[in-house]
Amino acid sequence: MATWPQETTGGRVRAKHLIGAVAAIVMATLSAGCGQSAKSGDGASNVASPAKSADGKKVVRFPFVIGESGFDPVTAHDLYSSEVIDGIFDTVLTYDYLARPAKLVPKLAAEMPLVEDGGKRWTIKLVKGAYFSPHEVFNGKKREVTARDVEYSFKRHYDDSLKPVWRFLIDGKIVGLNAWYEKSKKSDGLLWDEPVPGLEVVDSHTLRISLTKPDYNFGYVLAHVAMSIVAREVVEKYPNDVQSHPVGSSAYFLKEWVRGQRIILERNPNWRGGTWDFKPNADDPYDEVIVKQMKGKPLGLIDRVEIYPIEEEQSRWLAFKNKQLDFINIPSSFIKQAMPGGKVAPDLAAEGARVATTVDPEYTYNYFQWNDPVWGGAELHKVALRRAVAMAINRGEEIEVVRKGTAKRAEFIVPEGVVGHQAGYKSSIDYNPALANALLDKFGYKKGADGYRNTPDGKPFSFKYTSTPTALEREFDELYSKNMEAIGIRYDSDKEKFADSIKREKRCQIMIRGAAWIADYPDGDNFTQLLYSKNIGESNNGCYKSAAYDKLYEQSALLPAGPERDKIYLEMQKQFEADTPWVLGVTRYRNQMVYPWVLGYKRHPVMLANWMYYDINTGKGN
Amino acid sequence: MGAYVLRRLWQIVPTMAGVILLIFVLFNVVGGDPAYLLAGKISNPEQIANIRKQLGIDEPYWMQLLIFVKQVVTFDFGASWSTNEVVSSMFASRLPASLMIGIPLLILETIIAVTIALAVAYVRGSFTDRAAMVTCTIAQSVSILVYIIVFQYVLAYKWGLFPVQGWGNGFFENLFKFAALPVLIALVVSLAPNIRLYRTFLLDEVNQDYVRTARAKGLSENRVMFVHVLRNASIPIITNLMIQLPGLLVGLFLIERFFSVPGIGREVILAVERSDFPVIKAVTVYVALATMLANLAADLLYKAVDPRVELK
Numbered sequence: 001m002a003t004w005p006q007e008t009t010g011g012r013v014r015a016k017h018l019i020g021a022v023a024a025i026v027m028a029t030l031s032a033g034c035g036q037s038a039k040s041g042d043g044a045s046n047v048a049s050p051a052k053s054a055d056g057k058k059v060v061r062f063p064f065v066i067g068e069s070g071f072d073p074v075t076a077h078d079l080y081s082s083e084v085i086d087g088i089f090d091t092v093l094t095y096d097y098l099a100r101p102a103k104l105v106p107k108l109a110a111e112m113p114l115v116e117d118g119g120k121r122w123t124i125k126l127v128k129g130a131y132f133s134p135h136e137v138f139n140g141k142k143r144e145v146t147a148r149d150v151e152y153s154f155k156r157h158y159d160d161s162l163k164p165v166w167r168f169l170i171d172g173k174i175v176g177l178n179a180w181y182e183k184s185k186k187s188d189g190l191l192w193d194e195p196v197p198g199l200e201v202v203d204s205h206t207l208r209i210s211l212t213k214p215d216y217n218f219g220y221v222l223a224h225v226a227m228s229i230v231a232r233e234v235v236e237k238y239p240n241d242v243q244s245h246p247v248g249s250s251a252y253f254l255k256e257w258v259r260g261q262r263i264i265l266e267r268n269p270n271w272r273g274g275t276w277d278f279k280p281n282a283d284d285p286y287d288e289v290i291v292k293q294m295k296g297k298p299l300g301l302i303d304r305v306e307i308y309p310i311e312e313e314q315s316r317w318l319a320f321k322n323k324q325l326d327f328i329n330i331p332s333s334f335i336k337q338a339m340p341g342g343k344v345a346p347d348l349a350a351e352g353a354r355v356a357t358t359v360d361p362e363y364t365y366n367y368f369q370w371n372d373p374v375w376g377g378a379e380l381h382k383v384a385l386r387r388a389v390a391m392a393i394n395r396g397e398e399i400e401v402v403r404k405g406t407a408k409r410a411e412f413i414v415p416e417g418v419v420g421h422q423a424g425y426k427s428s429i430d431y432n433p434a435l436a437n438a439l440l441d442k443f444g445y446k447k448g449a450d451g452y453r454n455t456p457d458g459k460p461f462s463f464k465y466t467s468t469p470t471a472l473e474r475e476f477d478e479l480y481s482k483n484m485e486a487i488g489i490r491y492d493s494d495k496e497k498f499a500d501s502i503k504r505e506k507r508c509q510i511m512i513r514g515a516a517w518i519a520d521y522p523d524g525d526n527f528t529q530l531l532y533s534k535n536i537g538e539s540n541n542g543c544y545k546s547a548a549y550d551k552l553y554e555q556s557a558l559l560p561a562g563p564e565r566d567k568i569y570l571e572m573q574k575q576f577e578a579d580t581p582w583v584l585g586v587t588r589y590r591n592q593m594v595y596p597w598v599l600g601y602k603r604h605p606v607m608l609a610n611w612m613y614y615d616i617n618t619g620k621g622n
Numbered sequence: 623m624g625a626y627v628l629r630r631l632w633q634i635v636p637t638m639a640g641v642i643l644l645i646f647v648l649f650n651v652v653g654g655d656p657a658y659l660l661a662g663k664i665s666n667p668e669q670i671a672n673i674r675k676q677l678g679i680d681e682p683y684w685m686q687l688l689i690f691v692k693q694v695v696t697f698d699f700g701a702s703w704s705t706n707e708v709v710s711s712m713f714a715s716r717l718p719a720s721l722m723i724g725i726p727l728l729i730l731e732t733i734i735a736v737t738i739a740l741a742v743a744y745v746r747g748s749f750t751d752r753a754a755m756v757t758c759t760i761a762q763s764v765s766i767l768v769y770i771i772v773f774q775y776v777l778a779y780k781w782g783l784f785p786v787q788g789w790g791n792g793f794f795e796n797l798f799k800f801a802a803l804p805v806l807i808a809l810v811v812s813l814a815p816n817i818r819l820y821r822t823f824l825l826d827e828v829n830q831d832y833v834r835t836a837r838a839k840g841l842s843e844n845r846v847m848f849v850h851v852l853r854n855a856s857i858p859i860i861t862n863l864m865i866q867l868p869g870l871l872v873g874l875f876l877i878e879r880f881f882s883v884p885g886i887g888r889e890v891i892l893a894v895e896r897s898d899f900p901v902i903k904a905v906t907v908y909v910a911l912a913t914m915l916a917n918l919a920a921d922l923l924y925k926a927v928d929p930r931v932e933l934k
Contacts (some may be wrong), residue, residue, distance in 0.1 A: 067892065069705045077662045162674045167669065243706060259715065261789055308788070313769060313788040318779045322786050394738065417841035455648030494758045499654025499897050505668075506658065520663070539664045609689070 002456040009207065034075075048619025049597040050323050053535070057303035058616040061326050063310040063319070067260035071245025073228035074156050075163045079608070080309070082225045082242075084263055085608035087305065088133075089228030089248030092124055092150065093309070095607045097288055098278040101419055102294040102361075102606045104219045106211040107230060108145060108249070110205075113222070119214035119560065124150070124222070132271035133253035135245075137233045142270055145249045147207040151199045152192065153229045155180075159190055161240070168538070169520070173218070174198035174344060175210040194234075216560035249300075251612040263307040265611075267300055274299040274599070276613065286356070287602070294615060296599040301615040315348055317586040320593065328596040332404050338593060352596030357589055361417040361605045362518035363410035363527075364585030366465075367542030369396035369511045374461045378546070378579065381456055387579040388436035389463065390429045392487045393480065393583055403476045407586035413527060413573050415587050417605045419561045420524025420569050427584065428577050433486045440487060453488045462490035466504075466513045469495045476508060476514065504562055508536065508543035514585070515541060522560065522606050523612030524569055528553055531576065544581035623925075626933040628641040630918045634911070641910040642694060646687055649899055655679075656703050677703055691905065699904040706898040709904045712889060719789060720873035720885035722801045728870070732863060735813055739820035740847055743828055745823075754817070761814035766807075775806050787882040804877045810910045814816050819862060823855040830854070856927050864920035868912035872905065 049059070064080040094107035097584050106112055108130055114123040126273050128144040132138065153176070157167045158181040160347040169511075172178055175198030184190040198210040204301055211218060221227060234247045240618045246254055252265040274292045277417045280287030310316045313331035317338075322330040338345055368386050370376040375386065400406045414420040444456030463484045467473035473495075494511075496504075504510050520526050531534055532553045533545040552572045559565040576582075594601045599615040657673040658665075674680040679687065693699045699709040742754045778784040784803035792797050827833065828851055836846045873887025886905070893901035924931045 067888070070707075075706075077660065161676065163676050164662070165658055165665070168662075168664040168666075241706065258884065258886060259705070259712075261882070287670075308882065310787060310882050311786075314774065315882060318774065318786040319788075324786065324788070364638050370718050470713075477792060497654040499656060499659045503655050504660040506665075535664075537637070538666050 003031070007517070022613055028281065041076065049326065049595075049616045058301060058618060059304045059306060060302050060611060060614060061306040061308065063308050063316050065309075065316070065326055065329075066311055067309040068263065071246035072162070072241050072243035073153070073226050073230065074164045074166065075162050075243060076157070083608040084118065084254070084265070084307070085228055085246065085248075086250075086607070087252045087265055087611060088246045088254060089213060089225075089230065090130065090145065090172065090221050090250045091225065092126075093223040095223060096278060097604065097605060097607070097610065097613045098281060099600065100281050100284070100288070100464050101417055101421075102604070104223055107223070109222075110148075113219065115216070115219075117214075118214045118556075119218075120211045122209040122211070122222075123202075123220055124207045124209065126150070126207070127272070129272050130249050131272070132231050132234075132247055132249045133268040133270055135231075135234060135247045135249075137231075143231060143233075145342065146204045147201045148204075148227050148544050149231060150207050152202055152232045152235075154199060155190065155192065155196070156230070156235070157226075157549055158184070166224070166340050167225055167391045168273050169221050169226060173204060173213075173215060174209055175212055175219075179422065180515045194519075202275060209443060214558050217257060217521065217523045220523050220526075223606075224521060252305060252609075255304070260309055262309075265305040266305075267303055271300060271385070278613075286354075290600050292604055294613070297615060298605060300612045305611050309370040312605075317502075327592055327599050330591040332406060335404050335406060335591065339591065348593065353593050354435035355594070356592045356594060356603055357603065358592070358603045358605060359408070359416050360518060360588050361415055361522050361588060362516060363587045364414045364514060364516040364562075364620075365410070365587065366512060366514050366583040367544075367582045368580075369508060370543045370545055370581060371508050372511050375511060376543075381443040381445075383403065383580060384439050386583075387429060388439045388445075389484075389489070390580055391432045391436040391439070392489075394483055395586060396534075398430060398479055398617050399586060402472070403586065403588065406587045406591065408585045410584045413518075413531070413576055413584075414569060415527065418519055418522045418524055418527065420528075420566060422566065422570065422573075425570075425573070429580065429583075433483075445488075452490045460490070462492040464492040464511045466494040466496060466499050466501055466510050468501070471538070473514075505541045506537050510541075513541070517587075519606060524565070525557060528556060528569065528572060531572075534548050534606045542581050544579070546575060546579055546581075549575045549579070623922075623933065625829060627918070627922075630921070634914050636671060637682065637914060638694065638910065640740040641734075641907065642687075642690060645903060645906050646690055646934070650683065650686075653899065653902075654897040656899065659896060660703065663703070682684065693900075693903065694907050699900045701905075702893070702898050703902050704892075704898045709900050712901065713879060713904065713908070716873075716886040716889055717871070719796070719883050720878070720887060721870055722796055723804050723808065723874060723877065723883065723885070724870035726797070726801065726805050727812070728866060730805065730809055731812050731816060732859075734809070735816035735820050736859065737815070737818045739824055740852065742817070743821050743824035743851075744843070744847055746825060746828070751809040755821075758814040758818050761810070762818075766811045766876060768817045769807050769811055770876065773810075778803055787880065789881075789883055800881070800883070804874070804881050804883060808877055809875055816862070820855070823858045824851055827851045833844070835913065853927060855929075857924055858926065860920055860923050864923075867919075868909050871905075871912055872908050 036415045066078070068081040068082060068084060068265060070076060070505045071081055072086065073085050074087055076082050076085055090108040092107065092109045092114075093104050096103040096105045104112070106127070108126055110125045110127040115121070115620050116123070124149060126145065131180070132143045132145065141470040154170060156162070157164045157170060158177070164554045174196065176196045177198055180194060200208040200210070202208050203450060209218070228248060230242065231247055234245060235242055238245045244257070247270070249270070251268055251271050254263070255266040256262070256264040261468065273339050276297045276299055278291065280291050308325070310319060313333050316325070316328060317331050318340065319532065338348065339355060344353055368375045373380065395409045399405060399409065411427045412422050414422070445453040448454050452460065463480065465477070465480055467476065477493045499511065501513065505513065517530060530539050531544050531549055532540060535551050536543045536545070551569050551570060552575065556565050556568040556572070561569070563570055590603065592603050597617040599617060602610070604610055656676065657670050657679065660673050661670050672681070678686065685755045693703030701708050702712060705932060738754070742751045745751050774786060785800055789800050833846060833851060836850050837882070871886065872890055873885040875891050877883065878885040878887040889901060890905050892898070893905070925933055
């Protein structure tokens with residue numbers, strides 16, 4: 001071993017260098033921490049908001065779980081961008097803030113549309129004095145919203161250069177609109193000024209829409225955020241970039257946007273305003289509190305809305321606990337910390353935080369490919385196979401383990417909170433692996449030497465489940481693999497990118513996949529159409545084909561919501577259960593935690609931007 | 623020297639051609655079809671065909687390749703398919719945030735790692751050396767995710783030393799307030815492997831004859847270590863540094879996500895998830911170019927620190 005002179009003093013040198021290294025790190029830590037004040041614990045005890053702008057204005061702050069894409073109503077395809085759009089732009093109709101199930105009310109319309117000709121003619125009278133937010137394109141003048149703007153905004157869904165994503169809402173529904181589009185395609189660009197018979201501008205504030213067939217659900221289309229009203233001058237100034245320059249006539253305008261970092265909205269100085277006047281629901285006692293807090297106040301009391309995309313759950317949760325955010329959808333991995341035993345955690349309760357639980361108007365499901373030689377089709381043994389799988393999938397375990405208790409089992413083809421849902425309905429297909437095994441035995445799915453079942457003609461087969469390579473889907477792999485094992489069916493996990501799945505799905509090439517559908521509008525039709533055979537390649541992703549179901553769907557589509565349609569929905573459910581083209585999954589809850597200084601807060605199942613209905617306690621008396 | 627640099631720059635052209643071809647083939651073979659994602663919830667084949675047309679992915683492959691080459695030459699990669707943001711402005715707005723973390727990290731990491739490596743190399747074989755190596759091995763074994771979660775929870779949330787997350791407007795506000803914890807975490811994560819690596823480089827030199835000669839001449843230990851040993855060990859250290867430089871363009875995506883830093887790393891991950899080819903193309907080309915330029919810079923630095931190195 002070499003003996004170097006410096007080793008005789010090694011102890012001192014060692015200590016010096018170690019201390020130096022540790023000191024460097026500690027100093028870096030302390031110096032880096034100097035001068036910041038992210039933790040703002042004050043203000044909670046008197047339940048006033050800790051967030052006030054320099055000029056004392058009321059601010060509300062909340063997170064998005066992913067970055068937004070842009071704010072053009074025609075092209076926005078993500079929920080978060082749509083929420084901002086909803087806050088900036090007006091739609092003809094909207095929803096009553098408190099009413100459940102969701103109820104349509106006028107927004108840009110002066111009153112509810114006049115529906116005539118058996119649901120084919122809709123006459124809309126626009127409110128007078130609705131102005132777009134100020135913009136240089138208006139040359140300093142106040143620009144009123146007119147019927148022409150509504151006509152123009154609807155036509156924009158046919159501008160292919162924008163890659164519109166919501167055309168299906170009106171496609172083929174308005175008399176002459178598709179013909180206008182076809183004619184435009186043959187000319188040099190869209191014929192914006194050419195009238196469409198079904199979009200008749202009667203006067204500056206009246207639009208008459210003629211539909212190709214009766215559609216009592218068209219009101220939901222008029223309330224959809226994609227049908228927001230834009231000003232043609234703004235679009236023509238930014239032909240391919242309206243998403244960065246959204247100019248609407250609703251309560252807020254885009255003040256600042258740093259992509260993926262923050263979205264700041266301020267109250268539209270030209271906004272027409274209104275008075276808070278909603279009625280409480282009998283089944284939600286907190287509505288009374290909200291009504292007491294808000295009744296009679298002007299709408300749009302929040303001066304500024306600050307939205308922060310925060311992707312990671314821990315970051316969101318800690319930012320909320322640090323009072324950097326005023327409300328949050330509790331991240332699933334923190335649900336037990338936030339609500340141990342289903343109650344607000346003591347530390348948060350002491351701060352006055354409350355939880356508002358809502359059920360999303362949606363469900364998840366697993367579809368079987370109707371064209372698949374093993375799994376699809378109406379033959380009895382195939383129905384038996386699908387039904388056996390439906391009885392083998394343990395939704396209870398999914399809810400407890402995978403969803404951490406934040407979901408409930410979906411039983412009906414129209415989910416809870418959506419018009420047409422039949423509360424209390426219990427599906428005939430329940431979790432019962434023993435019965436599933438018996439059913440498979442009866443229909444000739446015998447087990448082979450490897451312990452797994454083969455088809456009645458002796459061929460091996462598997463439950464090939466297509467999903468994306470995510471942590472959540474790996475949990476489903478574990479669950480389904482165990483469930484299939486219990487009935488002797490091989491499990492085969494097929495991982496691919498989401499875009500690839502969608503592509504194959506539209507070509508009816510996926511054997512089994514999990515999907516979810518959240519309401520575009522809260523009417524049963526938005527869900528029952530998922531099984532209509534004419535929607536194969538569009539939204540019927542299992543490619544289910546049933547003449548009986550189709551006939552019922554076509555009947556239901558012509559009817560307004562009511563007992564007659566409900567009766568047909570029940571028959572459709574029975575047909576659905578008889579064929580079992582899907583296994584219905586769950587409907588997810590959202591647990592919103594809100595600090596006490598946010599007044600009037602209630603999450604709406606469909607309406608995205610509700611800030612105009614809130615108030616903030618600034619501690620100065622509201 | 624000038625001829626060498628020109629020759630190396632010229633070599634970038636065929637390398638870049640290979641990169642272009644590789645990206646193009648990979649995207650078209652394994653990349654998803656973005657039209658299906660952009661088409662929204664309900665779409666028909668006609669609408670999907672229209673989107674493909676708008677994106678230009680219905681063109682023959684040779685035409686798409688030609689457009690790609692033109693984009694590389696002009697550094698104009700068009701707009702993101704999913705957000706419509708111009709790719710160059712995306713880089714211009716996101717890169718500063720990534721660099722705000724990456725550059726201080728690189729500087730601190732190099733200074734601290736070299737200093738500690740010198741210290742432990744100086745006392746090699748001793749308890750301190752062994753303790754440092756064991757600590758480094760343990761520190762390396764822990765996932766970066768654990769560091770992020772623990773540091774964010776303890777230092778930011780519990781102790782309030784840093785913001786839990788967020789990003790501001792001002793340069794100094796971001797550097798000293800919002801970037802501090804991300805830099806600290808990245809520093810802690812990167813120190814362990816770098817200390818081990820640099821210690822190895824230094825030990826390789828410590829055992830050389832010229833060190834023995836220096837000591838025999840009676841040079842102080844500080845001069846031996848900091849002048850003779852460090853200078854000779856600097857070539858592999860420079861190599862390691864230069865390898866890390868192009869990474870600045872990609873950012874530290876996990877750290878950016880956790881601390882809501884609007885950097886390029888988050889955008890890259892989103893682009894991959896969304897099959898956003900213009901962004902993927904731009905990132906790959908920029909990183910490839912940066913790698914080639916960093917390699918060239920490394921070669922020039924070799925010559926600067928060691929005149930015996932010949933550039934051929």
